[in-house]
Amino acid sequence: MSETRDPVELGVELLAHLEHGELSVADALDRIETVTTNPQVQREILDTAVMRGLIERENGVVRPRSQGSYVNFDSDVVVREGEFSCQRCGAAISTGHFVQFDGGELGPFGSTCIRKVLGRE
Incomplete structure (x- = not known):
């Protein structure tokens, strides 16, 4: 990050x-x-x-206002193994999901929280 x-x-x-x-x-x-x-x-x-x-x-x-510019899990989310704390819920996670934006990287998130942050749940 x-x-x-x-x-x-x-x-x-x-x-x-x-x-x-x-x-x-x-x-x-x-x-x-x-x-x-x-x-x-x-x-x-x-x-x-x-x-x-x-x-x-x-x-x-x-x-x-810009419908259709969603985060693509295949190209915009990087998954890394390691010891992380989820940035949303604070849980200890071994697999971190990081969203790649032009302004920087957002994360790590666990598998459930990444979906909630991006509005997939």
């Missing part, structure tokens, strides 16, 4: 790749928390995604 990754860019990219037609702001924040738990940075991620036209945010609902 790169130490120079920009949490705002990673969070914006995560929101740009949402697979749901809409999410509650709470569910969007659940995903953003995998990037940062800092409320100011979370707000900046949401505001930046809206400003760039990647999502619409209205009445507590987030709607992605």
Whole structure:
């Protein structure tokens, strides 16, 4: 994982790749928390995604504007063996799933949490 990754860019990219037609702001924040738990940075991620036209945010609902740009498990997710802690739930895992974004790498996640973060469950 790169130490120079920009949490705002990673969070914006995560929101740009949402697979749901809409999410509650709470569910969007659940995903953003995998990037940062800092409320100011979370707000900046949401505001930046809206400003760039990647999502619409209205009445507590987030709607992605770029349908079809989902994360591809075959090409955008790298699996590594090792000793990791899941970035979403904190569990100890031996197989880490890392999402490759232009802004950096997001992870590690366990096999269940990667699906939840990407909206596959």
